[in-house]
Amino acid sequence: MTTTDSTDVVIIGSGFGGSIPAYRLAAGGARVVVLERGPWLSGEDFDHDFKFGSSSSRAFEFTMGDGMNVLGGNCVGGGSVVYFAAMPRAPRFTFERQGSIGKRLWPSAVHRAALDPWYDAVAESLPITQNDWPDVTYSGGLWAAACNHAGRTANPVPAAIDKSKCTNCNWMMSGCRFDAKRSLLLNYIPAAVEHGAQIRPLHEVQYISRTPDNGYRVHFNTVDEVDYREVTGSGTIDAKIVIVAAGAVATPVILQRSEEALGAMPSAVGRHFSGNGERLNTAIVNEDKVREVLGLSRPDGKAYEAYQIGKGPVAASWDKLDGNLPEFSRHSLEQLYFPPGFGTILAQVPDATGPSWFGLEKKEILRRWQSWLTIFIMSEDDNEGVFGPPPPTGNGDRISQQLLSRGALRYRPTENTLAGWERADADVRDILERDGLSRVMPWTNDPIGAYTVHPLSSCRIGDDPETSALDDRHELRGHPGIFVTDGSSVPAGLTVNPAFTIAALAERAVPGIVEAAAARGVPVRYVDRPPAHATSSRIRIPLGV
Amino acid sequence: MTLEAFADTIIPGERRWPGDRAVAGAATGGGAVASGALDLLVSVEGGMAGMLDTLAVGLDDQATEYARRTGLTLDPAVPPFVALSFADRTALTSELVAPAHPEQELWVALAMFSVMAWDTGAAEHTVDALAAGHPGLVQIGFTPPDADGLWRFPNFSYGRVLAKSHPDTTPTGDPA
Numbered sequence: 001m002t003t004t005d006s007t008d009v010v011i012i013g014s015g016f017g018g019s020i021p022a023y024r025l026a027a028g029g030a031r032v033v034v035l036e037r038g039p040w041l042s043g044e045d046f047d048h049d050f051k052f053g054s055s056s057s058r059a060f061e062f063t064m065g066d067g068m069n070v071l072g073g074n075c076v077g078g079g080s081v082v083y084f085a086a087m088p089r090a091p092r093f094t095f096e097r098q099g100s101i102g103k104r105l106w107p108s109a110v111h112r113a114a115l116d117p118w119y120d121a122v123a124e125s126l127p128i129t130q131n132d133w134p135d136v137t138y139s140g141g142l143w144a145a146a147c148n149h150a151g152r153t154a155n156p157v158p159a160a161i162d163k164s165k166c167t168n169c170n171w172m173m174s175g176c177r178f179d180a181k182r183s184l185l186l187n188y189i190p191a192a193v194e195h196g197a198q199i200r201p202l203h204e205v206q207y208i209s210r211t212p213d214n215g216y217r218v219h220f221n222t223v224d225e226v227d228y229r230e231v232t233g234s235g236t237i238d239a240k241i242v243i244v245a246a247g248a249v250a251t252p253v254i255l256q257r258s259e260e261a262l263g264a265m266p267s268a269v270g271r272h273f274s275g276n277g278e279r280l281n282t283a284i285v286n287e288d289k290v291r292e293v294l295g296l297s298r299p300d301g302k303a304y305e306a307y308q309i310g311k312g313p314v315a316a317s318w319d320k321l322d323g324n325l326p327e328f329s330r331h332s333l334e335q336l337y338f339p340p341g342f343g344t345i346l347a348q349v350p351d352a353t354g355p356s357w358f359g360l361e362k363k364e365i366l367r368r369w370q371s372w373l374t375i376f377i378m379s380e381d382d383n384e385g386v387f388g389p390p391p392p393t394g395n396g397d398r399i400s401q402q403l404l405s406r407g408a409l410r411y412r413p414t415e416n417t418l419a420g421w422e423r424a425d426a427d428v429r430d431i432l433e434r435d436g437l438s439r440v441m442p443w444t445n446d447p448i449g450a451y452t453v454h455p456l457s458s459c460r461i462g463d464d465p466e467t468s469a470l471d472d473r474h475e476l477r478g479h480p481g482i483f484v485t486d487g488s489s490v491p492a493g494l495t496v497n498p499a500f501t502i503a504a505l506a507e508r509a510v511p512g513i514v515e516a517a518a519a520r521g522v523p524v525r526y527v528d529r530p531p532a533h534a535t536s537s538r539i540r541i542p543l544g545v
Numbered sequence: 546m547t548l549e550a551f552a553d554t555i556i557p558g559e560r561r562w563p564g565d566r567a568v569a570g571a572a573t574g575g576g577a578v579a580s581g582a583l584d585l586l587v588s589v590e591g592g593m594a595g596m597l598d599t600l601a602v603g604l605d606d607q608a609t610e611y612a613r614r615t616g617l618t619l620d621p622a623v624p625p626f627v628a629l630s631f632a633d634r635t636a637l638t639s640e641l642v643a644p645a646h647p648e649q650e651l652w653v654a655l656a657m658f659s660v661m662a663w664d665t666g667a668a669e670h671t672v673d674a675l676a677a678g679h680p681g682l683v684q685i686g687f688t689p690p691d692a693d694g695l696w697r698f699p700n701f702s703y704g705r706v707l708a709k710s711h712p713d714t715t716p717t718g719d720p721a
């Protein structure tokens with residue numbers, strides 16, 4: 001199958017960075033086509049099932065790099081479909097970060113107060129709501145009580161979850177069967193479709209070239225709906241404006257591959273990648289101490305044994321989000337659920353006498369899985385990730401039908417990053433090992449290196465052309481009409497979950513994109529009304545494939 | 546048999562029958578092998594199937610070399626990796642999955658499939674696996690679903706204030 005086509009705006013990727021401009025530009029009158037490499041799943045496609053080939057592998061991509069592994073969405077809605085929906089704003093100090101270059105990393109136009117109105121717009125659109133203590137799950141409650149016992153504070157984390165529909169099933173990484181999680185499938189995407197945007201699933205963009213009329217041509221392959229390795233066709237689509245929002249592990253790859261056709265890319269494309277300083281610790285909880293020391297017990301008489309129950313992260317320690325502390329020593333600590341498989345392999349046995357992540361002793365701690373508590377560290381890393389030359393197609397070489405691929409990202413944590421992790425690990429231990437509450441170990445980096453679900457910064461905004469690929473309007477330097485609005489545009493790790501900030505930045509970028517589109521003759525205006533809320537992710541649309 | 550012995554080193558289990566050689570019987574309860582590690586490895590979805598013969602040969606070569614280095618004599622009746630004791634399989638596996646090993650990536654992948662077989666049962670539908678008493682899911686204590694095959698936990702919260710919020714929390718519940 002070959003298609004040639006043209007439209008006003010092509011958007012690559014349908015996560016936060018793609019869906020937000022898709023809605024606003026379509027609502028403003030532009031013809032919008034969204035190309036998404038993954039399938040379009042909804043409602044009953046979201047299985048409660050670990051079997052390979054269920055939504056837990058269809059909707060995901062695990063890109064293995066050299067020293068850094070990234071887990072992300074691979075479906076219409078991108079990361080919003082598989083994410084945990086924890087949505088805190090980034091603290092004020094994070095916008096003032098200098099990293100190790102001694103200069104403010106963010107453009108001068110962007111700081112917390114400037115971003116707050118855009119955060120507000122996203123909060124209303126998804127919507128995001130505050131959690132209260134009765135919403136906090138057993139695992140979040142245990143973490144909060146342990147923080148309290150250590151003389152620390154703990155906060156329920158704001159989330160994009162409809163509490164009235166949530167069953168606390170903890171399958172949210174496979175997509176939400178109950179449409180309780182406010183993924184983009186319930187707001188921006190149906191609203192974009194309502195305004196005429198076309199979403200084309202299973203379209204994997206390869207590169208961008210120029211058209212004679214100063215516009216752009218986007219080249220894609222279509223891929224099989226079960227075996228993503230199988231190319232079923234290819235085509236191109238022309239547009240006046242291209243928005244690249246394929247996520248921080250894919251956007252730089254597409255741009256690097258486009259270099260041959262488009263000419264040199266800014267040097268910051270594919271450099272300065274951040275994993276948001278992510279790291280995990282797993283505690284094996286002493287149930288008796290939970291009862292005696294923290295005074296916790298469930299209606300059925302158990303003290304805890306509730307790792308499986310819940311809705312991802314609901315409670316966080318923000319004590320170290322303190323702008324007075326030096327850079328690389330600030331972090332948040334968030335309780336988290338990770339399902340078996342992904343969530344168990346790298347966990348280490350405390351006091352292991354043999355191997356720490358497999359073998360006899362590992363089996364013993366796995367048998368106590370319901371007494372696990374996982375703490376998610378988001379710290380300040382050093383933007384040390386660099387992408388090598390792009391693979392022949394896609395964002396990586398696909399190994400299995402779904403899920404697994406190998407990418408060109410290389411990450412060697414610097415002393416700054418390592419010291420930040422060490423301080424955060426110690427902080428977790430200090431809270432959770434008090435009075436014998438638990439034994440804690442960080443996940444091992446030995447088998448695969450570091451890992452993240454929060455890829456950032458591989459094509460970032462900034463004022464300095466040397467260290468930022470985009471100007472403060474998210475336009476790619478030297479390539480007018482190409483914008484990047486996804487996580488790759490965030491200049492550095494945020495010390496909190498990033499999706500809210502990515503979304504707010506995308507909202508902030510839209511007026512500038514509207515202006516650029518209008519200047520190129522697209523009849524579009526800026527529309528500020530929030531998208532309508534859908535009650536079901538099941539929408540019937542001509543797929544336009 | 547070799548791949549079974551490797552999977553059993555990652556998540557060990559009890560012998561399936563008296564005289565089981567692949568499974569060393571180092572732990573009580575079914576391990577990775579009884580949980581379907583081989584089924585997962587040969588599944589078309591997994592992407593490992595085409596490499597399995599090479600991996601098995603590689604493991605046996607590694608075992609032969611390990612035996613030579615450590616002065617062990619291996620029982621020729623079974624493949625070399627299977628002939629190693631559980632302690633020696635563990636020692637060799639630790640070397641293979643260490644960052645310094647040139648083939649680390651291959652052996653780590655094999656180890657990951659072994660863990661996943663045990664604690665997710667990813668070769669079968671989870672509902673079916675649980676109903677059939679899947680050893681790993683049962684031993685980790687994975688709670689079974691409601692009658693319609695979906696999970697719901699009506700009781701999920703201690704339901705009370707358990708800590709003071711950070712003093713700088715904004716009215717929207719965010720860090721300042």
Ligand SMILES: Cc1cc2nc3c(=O)[nH]c(=O)nc-3n(C[C@H](O)[C@H](O)[C@H](O)COP(=O)(O)OP(=O)(O)OC[C@H]3O[C@@H](n4cnc5c(N)ncnc54)[C@H](O)[C@@H]3O)c2cc1C
Pocket residue numbers: 012013014015016017018035036037038071072073074075076077078079080082083084085086087173203204205206245246247248250251254312394395453454455485486487488497498499500502
């Ligand atoms: C398990 C998990 C839990 C998470 N939980 C949270 C949380 O609780 N809170 C939070 O803030 N963040 C969370 N995140 C992170 C969050 O999902 C991401 O930060 C966010 O989705 C990034 O948005 P984005 O627009 O940059 O990219 P994405 O949402 O990743 O969207 C990029 C899209 O582009 C598509 N794409 C990629 N390459 C191509 C191509 N070549 N052609 C066409 N399409 C392409 C992808 O399939 C994807 O749909 C979580 C992530 C994961 C994986």
